[in-house]
Amino acid sequence: MKEIRIGLLGLGTIGLGAARILLEQQALMARRLGRRLRLVTAADRNLNREFDLDMSGVRLVDDAQAVVTADDVDIVIELIGGYEPARSFVATALERGKHVVTANKALIAKHGDELFALAERKGVALAFEAAVGGGIPCMKALREGLAANAVESIYGILNGTCNYILTRMENEGAAFDDVLRDAQQLGYAEADPTFDIEGIDTAHKLSILAAMAFGSEIHFDEVFTEGISRITPDDIRSAYELGYRIKLLGIAKPHGEQVEMRVHPTLVPLHSQLAQVSDSYNAVQISGDFVEHTMYFGRGAGERPTASAVIADVMDIARVLPDGVAHLAPPMGFVAAERRNMPTMPVVDAECEYYLRFMVQDRSGVLAAILSILADHRISIEAVIQKERHATEAVPVVMMTHSTSEGNLQSAIARIVALDCVQRDVLILRKEETH
Amino acid sequence: MKEIRIGLLGLGTIGLGAARILLEQQALMARRLGRRLRLVTAADRNLNREFDLDMSGVRLVDDAQAVVTADDVDIVIELIGGYEPARSFVATALERGKHVVTANKALIAKHGDELFALAERKGVALAFEAAVGGGIPCMKALREGLAANAVESIYGILNGTCNYILTRMENEGAAFDDVLRDAQQLGYAEADPTFDIEGIDTAHKLSILAAMAFGSEIHFDEVFTEGISRITPDDIRSAYELGYRIKLLGIAKPHGEQVEMRVHPTLVPLHSQLAQVSDSYNAVQISGDFVEHTMYFGRGAGERPTASAVIADVMDIARVLPDGVAHLAPPMGFVAAERRNMPTMPVVDAECEYYLRFMVQDRSGVLAAILSILADHRISIEAVIQKERHATEAVPVVMMTHSTSEGNLQSAIARIVALDCVQRDVLILRKEETH
Numbered sequence: 039m040k041e042i043r044i045g046l047l048g049l050g051t052i053g054l055g056a057a058r059i060l061l062e063q064q065a066l067m068a069r070r071l072g073r074r075l076r077l078v079t080a081a082d083r084n085l086n087r088e089f090d091l092d093m094s095g096v097r098l099v100d101d102a103q104a105v106v107t108a109d110d111v112d113i114v115i116e117l118i119g120g121y122e123p124a125r126s127f128v129a130t131a132l133e134r135g136k137h138v139v140t141a142n143k144a145l146i147a148k149h150g151d152e153l154f155a156l157a158e159r160k161g162v163a164l165a166f167e168a169a170v171g172g173g174i175p176c177m178k179a180l181r182e183g184l185a186a187n188a189v190e191s192i193y194g195i196l197n198g199t200c201n202y203i204l205t206r207m208e209n210e211g212a213a214f215d216d217v218l219r220d221a222q223q224l225g226y227a228e229a230d231p232t233f234d235i236e237g238i239d240t241a242h243k244l245s246i247l248a249a250m251a252f253g254s255e256i257h258f259d260e261v262f263t264e265g266i267s268r269i270t271p272d273d274i275r276s277a278y279e280l281g282y283r284i285k286l287l288g289i290a291k292p293h294g295e296q297v298e299m300r301v302h303p304t305l306v307p308l309h310s311q312l313a314q315v316s317d318s319y320n321a322v323q324i325s326g327d328f329v330e331h332t333m334y335f336g337r338g339a340g341e342r343p344t345a346s347a348v349i350a351d352v353m354d355i356a357r358v359l360p361d362g363v364a365h366l367a368p369p370m371g372f373v374a375a376e377r378r379n380m381p382t383m384p385v386v387d388a389e390c391e392y393y394l395r396f397m398v399q400d401r402s403g404v405l406a407a408i409l410s411i412l413a414d415h416r417i418s419i420e421a422v423i424q425k426e427r428h429a430t431e432a433v434p435v436v437m438m439t440h441s442t443s444e445g446n447l448q449s450a451i452a453r454i455v456a457l458d459c460v461q462r463d464v465l466i467l468r469k470e471e472t473h
Numbered sequence: 474m475k476e477i478r479i480g481l482l483g484l485g486t487i488g489l490g491a492a493r494i495l496l497e498q499q500a501l502m503a504r505r506l507g508r509r510l511r512l513v514t515a516a517d518r519n520l521n522r523e524f525d526l527d528m529s530g531v532r533l534v535d536d537a538q539a540v541v542t543a544d545d546v547d548i549v550i551e552l553i554g555g556y557e558p559a560r561s562f563v564a565t566a567l568e569r570g571k572h573v574v575t576a577n578k579a580l581i582a583k584h585g586d587e588l589f590a591l592a593e594r595k596g597v598a599l600a601f602e603a604a605v606g607g608g609i610p611c612m613k614a615l616r617e618g619l620a621a622n623a624v625e626s627i628y629g630i631l632n633g634t635c636n637y638i639l640t641r642m643e644n645e646g647a648a649f650d651d652v653l654r655d656a657q658q659l660g661y662a663e664a665d666p667t668f669d670i671e672g673i674d675t676a677h678k679l680s681i682l683a684a685m686a687f688g689s690e691i692h693f694d695e696v697f698t699e700g701i702s703r704i705t706p707d708d709i710r711s712a713y714e715l716g717y718r719i720k721l722l723g724i725a726k727p728h729g730e731q732v733e734m735r736v737h738p739t740l741v742p743l744h745s746q747l748a749q750v751s752d753s754y755n756a757v758q759i760s761g762d763f764v765e766h767t768m769y770f771g772r773g774a775g776e777r778p779t780a781s782a783v784i785a786d787v788m789d790i791a792r793v794l795p796d797g798v799a800h801l802a803p804p805m806g807f808v809a810a811e812r813r814n815m816p817t818m819p820v821v822d823a824e825c826e827y828y829l830r831f832m833v834q835d836r837s838g839v840l841a842a843i844l845s846i847l848a849d850h851r852i853s854i855e856a857v858i859q860k861e862r863h864a865t866e867a868v869p870v871v872m873m874t875h876s877t878s879e880g881n882l883q884s885a886i887a888r889i890v891a892l893d894c895v896q897r898d899v900l901i902l903r904k905e906e907t908h
Binding site for chain 1: 501602617618764766768772778797
């Protein structure tokens, strides 16, 4: 039986998961694949520790360079994460004619196009299923399973940390900061949680999904991105009363040659599939002109689920070795020559329905003044919630609008916060009719 | 650009959908594929009708044999349905060295293994994504995306007609027969609905999923199968009060070398993803030892969604032509030599929690007599619901049991229905803790 030789970069959580599958699941995978996957070597900076895994047959090194240049490695798995030195090691591996599998969304979002071009020149594969949606095989679904469709929209719950925090805020009525602190203690959120809670991780993933869906280059820097740190339990409750749940969504839609990409807390209908996705689970809804709505659900992170996606990529590549890489679906779903530099739609052109939370002095005439400005901008209101009343302190007023453009809304908001009795920090959430 | 030539059998609903994609989506698919798909010829018995599609460039014939033997066809799409003559045409196409794509679950469930062997001998592909879950790329997910996992369970809502009927029964409190009649008028159910409502269609699909998951041959005839025709709105209501929704599920689990396969109305937790799948939508939950729980949701039928899956298969094959068929994942997820004849677990060995509805004369001591027999069989009770009371007519008593074997339950039921005051027709539903 043909043997495919694997070199692994990084023995952190995911790296150990990948090693575990390669070592423990070998017999089953050989039955599926008709060839044997062998973990030949693995690199990690810190080898002075106990691994709860017997790696006696694996050449352990503390220098990643030794793995990406090794003669006895066919496929390199990069699980270091981050931009550098991951980018350099991946580039070296590709240059040396090795296939690469990575779970690194930051790397693909920022340097993917340059690396795909290099892989194409060298006739090798660069795969990244685990970079989006963790264990969920959603990239494969989009790239291959839905390849006959023009994609009409993508809605993704792509960050488990945010979804975990929002779920607990809803279940416990707890404040964002308290839940975040607890999540950090439990290991659900990192010490520096910025990438997760400010939506940057979701934007990485969304930019990859969008480019694959529409045949565009990857434009991570152009994703409109807002995080969840300003959401309060009151917002979650108000949204619920209006029939919605708040989720941090990555949203992508095509508009002719432009691509709309947004990441922000979003009101989704309570009975939609995405609204049921709780805790640290991820899900992606992909709709196409023939398939209509589809949805993919599972663990978006974690040692074992992420490793499942990494090794699925390894198996896809192993199946076509030594000389069938051209038979794999192109990594970004379109053949290289057919990918385009599609401009990102300016966010001011986005059309949305909005959830607005104003903090106002509860004085007669304030509500009327706000509504009058909105009416000036032809923004009609679907619902108003004003519960608390207080003579001296500011109280929240929540409004749901009908559809209008982001640009128009921003102009109206600028006028509203210039009113005496309205505070400047308006919370703007957006609503999407997910399925 | 290389051109791949397609021959189509059957211009019914799905056939027209497939033709529509091939004719209307050609440019987009060529960008994804790097080659052009051309619909060369199509066969249908009845060509004396208007098609709402311009097929002027397509050679239309009324003889399927002319398509499967045509020299200018690389891939045959079989959308005739049923066992014969579909089986003969597929076999002839494979014999002639043509690749075949089909949406025919009955054909694959009954004759799949013989046809896969023929395809293997001839070095051609036989693909069938659309046979299970309609437009949802769930076979690809199981075969490739989750290939690094030992599959632990499969739960599928695989029949849109049943799910539509159960959804309407719940929403309207309507009786099964009334909803079925209405569904037939609306085209959601066939004139002879037996295959759908008695679970046979689900059993076809489940037998394919199970064989692909566990590396077994396909054993459709051995699937334990019960339909939904005995469910009443009262059962749906009682289940809801207990925290469950009733869905027709296909269930498959491995037990060593045995495979458990069951199709029956099942209580699933109200907050699980599967409980949210309403109307004619389908969904499959697949759990693996590394990936944990995943779920795939979408349209299980219909012209456009099913055609989406059919053409995805065509594209997978087109990508490796002319000579890379060995680079495709094996059709049933395991290389041919590694598939086994795994025995089906006898249903009496299945362990379940049960929903039991007895019709009893409301006489003192009846409930005690039933409970005493259950206790004899070491079947403990989680809940009892008895609402109506009536001096002379039989009234329903609903019980939820803790886990016991099917065999033990059947023995207990046999003794219970021998009681004077209990009618013979006990409704037995099973509960599964879906995610």
